[in-house]
Each structure stands twice: as structure tokens, then as C-alpha cells.
Amino acid sequence: MLPTINYCAERRILSVFLKGELDHHNTRPIREQTDIAVTKYRPALLVLDFSGVTFMDSSGIGLVMGRYKRMHDMGADLLIANPTPPIERLIRLASVERIVRIVYTAHSGTVKE
Amino acid sequence: MKTLKNHIKLVFPSHSENEGLARLAVSGFLAAEGADVSVIAELKTAVSEGVTNAIVHGYRNTHGLVTLEIKLFDSGRAKILIKDKGAGIEDITKAMEPLFTTAPEEERAGLGFAIMQSFCDKLRVRSAPGKGTTLTLEKYIYKR
Ligand SMILES: Nc1ncnc2c1ncn2[C@@H]1O[C@H](COP(=O)(O)OP(=O)(O)O)[C@@H](O)[C@H]1O
Ligand SMILES: [Mg+2]
Numbered sequence: 001m002l003p004t005i006n007y008c009a010e011r012r013i014l015s016v017f018l019k020g021e022l023d024h025h026n027t028r029p030i031r032e033q034t035d036i037a038v039t040k041y042r043p044a045l046l047v048l049d050f051s052g053v054t055f056m057d058s059s060g061i062g063l064v065m066g067r068y069k070r071m072h073d074m075g076a077d078l079l080i081a082n083p084t085p086p087i088e089r090l091i092r093l094a095s096v097e098r099i100v101r102i103v104y105t106a107h108s109g110t111v112k113e
Numbered sequence: 114m115k116t117l118k119n120h121i122k123l124v125f126p127s128h129s130e131n132e133g134l135a136r137l138a139v140s141g142f143l144a145a146e147g148a149d150v151s152v153i154a155e156l157k158t159a160v161s162e163g164v165t166n167a168i169v170h171g172y173r174n175t176h177g178l179v180t181l182e183i184k185l186f187d188s189g190r191a192k193i194l195i196k197d198k199g200a201g202i203e204d205i206t207k208a209m210e211p212l213f214t215t216a217p218e219e220e221r222a223g224l225g226f227a228i229m230q231s232f233c234d235k236l237r238v239r240s241a242p243g244k245g246t247t248l249t250l251e252k253y254i255y256k257r
Contacts, residue, residue, distance in 0.1 A: 021133060021136075023132050023133065023161055023165065024165040025129035025130055025133065027220075031220065055157070055161075057158050057161040057162055057165065057225075057228065058162060058221070058222045058223075058224040058225050059165065059221075059222075061222040062219075062220035062221055062222040063220065065220070066220040086154055086158075093224075093227070093228065093231060094222065094224055
């Protein structure tokens with residue numbers, strides 16, 4: 001079973017709601033689907049929402065850094081939204097928060113299919 | 114260390130789907146032994162890194178078997194072995210440097226070893242080019 005992403009695009013903001021286990025196996029299709037949406041909407045801001053992510057290892061860090069480079073090259077921004085505590089810990093361990101800002105939104109954890 | 118309390122050994126082909134299976138085995142084994150929940154989360158992540166490395170780097174462009182072994186001792190220490198018979202590592206010190214990766218085009222972060230080190234009490238790497246790699250992870254599993 002391959003993971004799918006949900007996303008919504010409004011004005012020039014693309015929000016991608018990541019879901020499931022962000023390991024090496026699952027990251028590839030998630031990356032491909034995210035990049036397809038980025039190519040389609042050319043957002044000024046990409047928001048990666050982690051509220052539905054139940055596990056993450058360094059593959060998730062690779063995904064974030066790869067999207068950061070891509071958005072940076074397009075002159076666009078990237079935000080990380082709503083990571084759970086263990087995921088935020090991993091993000092900080094990798095010092096990603098020095099270049100990508102982490103935000104928490106009111107609807108955190110209530111994203112539906 | 115000393116007396117072995119419980120022990121499992123899992124041998125599986127180097128398919129990336131099995132990364133999730135390895136994590137399930139670790140969390141199932143540790144949960145049944147009453148391990149601390151944050152320890153389970155840390156060891157799950159560390160094992161995910163080690164097994165992914167065996168699959169991605171050890172058996173790059175080829176296939177083989179990955180062995181995952183978990184030993185729990187009476188002292189409360191778990192010893193986890195992750196073994197592949199793949200490519201092996203030329204320069205272990207260099208490979209363990211944070212951000213070092215031989216696969217940047219695949220968006221590997223180069224943080225696998227750094228995460229294993231930070232989430233375990235002890236990490237040992239034995240590797241020889243052409244022979245394969247064995248990781249030994251150690252951690253005390255109960256609440257301190
Ligand atoms: N089991 C292995 N077999 C061969 N090479 C390995 C193995 N594990 C790690 N390596 C080497 O060590 C490097 C660093 O590993 P790691 O810190 O996990 O970063 P990453 O997996 O993101 O490249 C890898 O890029 C690879 O060259
Ligand atoms: Mg790795």
C-alpha cells in the first residue's frame with residue numbers, strides 16, 4: 001500500500017498534509033507527489049504539515065531538506081507545521097529548524113481525509 | 114549484561130517494505146518486555162536507520178539478506194545486531210560524520226549514524242569492503 005498525500009492550494013500557499021510513516025520506503029512516493037503539486041501550483045509558500053505523521057527517521061529530514069532546496073531555487077519559502085514531539089526532536093537534532101521555521105496551527109491534529 | 118532473558122532473530126530480504134517490519138519487530142519485542150515508551154520510540158528509529166542503511170547502501174544495486182537480532186539481558190540492557198553481507202564501508206570514521214552521505218542525489222540526509230548514536234547508549238560498527246557491515250546497538254530499556 002503506497003501512501004498518498006492530501007493537499008490544498010489557496011492563493012499562493014500550498015499545504016501538503018503528510019501521513020503515515022516517513023521512512024525510506026514511503027518517502028519516495030510522498031516526495032514525487034509533493035513535487036508534482038509544487039510544479040502544478042508554483043506556490044510562493046509550501047507548508048509541510050506533519051500532524052498525520054506517525055513515525056519519521058532521517059528519510060523525513062532528507063525530504064524536508066530536498067523540498068527546502070527546491071523551494072529556495074524557485075524563490076519560494078517552506079514551513080514545517082505541527083510536528084509531534086518525537087518528530088520535532090528529530091528535526092532539532094538535525095538542526096533543520098535553523099533554516100526552516102516550525103509553526104503550530106489551531107487545527108493541529110484535526111486534519112481529516 | 115550477563116544472563117540472557119529473551120532473544121529474537123529475524124532474517125529478511127533487502128526489500129524496502131521490510132523497514133517497517135523491522136520496526137514492528139523491535140517495538141513488539143520491547144513492549145512485551147515492558148520497556149519505557151520513549152526508549153521504544155528511540156530504538157525503533159535507530160533500527161529503522163540501521164536497516165535502511167543495509168538495504169540502501171549495503172545491498173545497493175543488488176539483493177541480499179538482512180539479519181536483525183535483539184537480545185535482552187537480565188540487567189535491562191538490550192543489544193541489537195543489524196547485519197548485512199553487502200558492500201561494506203571503506204572509511205567508517207568518515208561514514209559516521211554527521212551529514213556525510215554517498216547518496217545525496219537520493220536525498221539521504223547523512224544523519225543515520227548520528228541518530229543511532231544519539232538514540233542509543235552505545236553503537237559499534239564493524240565493516241569490511243566486500244564483506245558487509247554489522248552494527249551493534251546497546252541501550253537500557255526501562256525507565257531510569
Ligand atoms: N550497511 C552499510 N553498507 C555500506 N555502506 C554503508 C552502510 N551503512 C552506512 N553506509 C555508508 O555510510 C554513509 C552514512 O550513513 P548515514 O549516516 O546513515 O547517512 P545516509 O544513509 O543518509 O547516507 C552512507 O552514505 C554510506 O556510504
Ligand atoms: Mg542512513
